[in-house]
Amino acid sequence: MIKTEQSIGLKQIANASQRYGSDQNFVIAGGGNTSFKTDEYIWVKASGVALETITETGFVCLNRQKLAAISHAELSTNATEREAQVKAMLELCIEGDKTKRPSVETSLHDLLKYNFVVHTHPTLINGLLCAQNSQTIIKQLFGNEVLYIPYTDPGFVLFKVVETEVLNYESVHKKSPEVIFLENHGIFVAGDTIAQIDAIYDTVMGKLNDAVKPPITFEHGSTKTIEHQGYFGNKVLKLRTSPLITDYTTNAESWQNVSIPFTPDNIVYCKSAYIFTSKGTDTPEQLAQLAEIARNFEKEKGYAAKIIGIQGVGLLAIEESEKGADIVLDVFEDMIKISRISTHFGGPRFMTKAQIAFIDNWEVENYRRKMAKNL
Numbered sequence: 001m002i003k004t005e006q007s008i009g010l011k012q013i014a015n016a017s018q019r020y021g022s023d024q025n026f027v028i029a030g031g032g033n034t035s036f037k038t039d040e041y042i043w044v045k046a047s048g049v050a051l052e053t054i055t056e057t058g059f060v061c062l063n064r065q066k067l068a069a070i071s072h073a074e075l076s077t078n079a080t081e082r083e084a085q086v087k088a089m090l091e092l093c094i095e096g097d098k099t100k101r102p103s104v105e106t107s108l109h110d111l112l113k114y115n116f117v118v119h120t121h122p123t124l125i126n127g128l129l130c131a132q133n134s135q136t137i138i139k140q141l142f143g144n145e146v147l148y149i150p151y152t153d154p155g156f157v158l159f160k161v162v163e164t165e166v167l168n169y170e171s172v173h174k175k176s177p178e179v180i181f182l183e184n185h186g187i188f189v190a191g192d193t194i195a196q197i198d199a200i201y202d203t204v205m206g207k208l209n210d211a212v213k214p215p216i217t218f219e220h221g222s223t224k225t226i227e228h229q230g231y232f233g234n235k236v237l238k239l240r241t242s243p244l245i246t247d248y249t250t251n252a253e254s255w256q257n258v259s260i261p262f263t264p265d266n267i268v269y270c271k272s273a274y275i276f277t278s279k280g281t282d283t284p285e286q287l288a289q290l291a292e293i294a295r296n297f298e299k300e301k302g303y304a305a306k307i308i309g310i311q312g313v314g315l316l317a318i319e320e321s322e323k324g325a326d327i328v329l330d331v332f333e334d335m336i337k338i339s340r341i342s343t344h345f346g347g348p349r350f351m352t353k354a355q356i357a358f359i360d361n362w363e364v365e366n367y368r369r370k371m372a373k374n375l
Helices: 003-021 064-072 079-093 106-111 123-129 134-142 156-173 194-211 243-248 252-258 264-270 284-301 322-345 353-361 363-372
Strands: 033-037 041-045 059-063 116-120 147-149 179-182 186-191 222-226 236-241 275-277 307-310 314-319
Touching (some): 003 059, 003 194, 041 106, 059 079, 064 156, 079 156, 106 156, 116 194, 123 134, 123 186, 123 322, 134 147, 134 179, 134 194, 156 179, 186 194, 236 243, 236 322, 243 314, 243 322, 264 322, 264 353, 314 322
Antiparallel strands (some): 033 041, 033 116, 041 059, 116 186, 222 236, 307 314
16 A cells, blocks of 8 residues: 555544544544554554544554564463563564554454554443343354454453454454443444445444333533632542432432443543542531542552542532543443443443453553643
């Protein structure tokens, strides 16, 4: 492929990335990733770069021949060492600018034999993928034309699981799958044109909308900054309310339905444990009590609280900036929507303690968490 054609393809994936990334039905904060490939190279979204604002310079170019060798590498059985080895090997595959890190899912993108891949975390789709009956419903709706991957820790292990399933699919269908559903994670859609990808997303979203009976609509809530008179130091506090949030903060029982993360993104942006209390934000005394609860939480968990569910009121985000607080609220509100949608498919299925621990301690996600502050 000549250089001009590469430039056109890169521009097309950048434009598609911005379009999907700016739609909160598909992407919240820095979630998701995209790619464009030729026979020799793949351009994949750099880790920590937001799809909403990405340009052609936000992609990392990698040599596909070198990338393919990662699949056959002998790696450590220790998860931390293994992922560090993969990170180092990915860096050796980079062509040109080496200042950006390629998405950890680069090898997964490379598996699919199509020009373009758009991986997102849509609320509606994750409402199903984070539900007890997700695999059965996916089978009913899409048959054998798609792949369904039970939850697997992200990184090299997930890549190898998907690789096996893709090879099996290709032996039967004589082509790569166009759709891969990742349990408690999101969806990969691939095609040789962006128009094909758009059409596939339209079909998938249409079938899921039809499957949700009665239909669900979410009313927009309101968000306000809470002046806390220094009780929380230099942190920014923002309170969000909506009818849906009220349903899930009614009491401790309703809060249980959003008390554990559903997806890795939930952990990256909101951490893995949250406070629920009847203490409000209306008076200095209540704010002082909330601050004390937050300090005790940090002593117990080893990290600062980012979300407080206030009984009968709403969600309180605690962050270092206005934008950071908005991101935390957006992600946690998305968690609530996922929980509500999951009730149509057998009820919520949370991540396990082991799955949560892997994400909490994974260097890749800690890097993404750090980069998220700059979005």
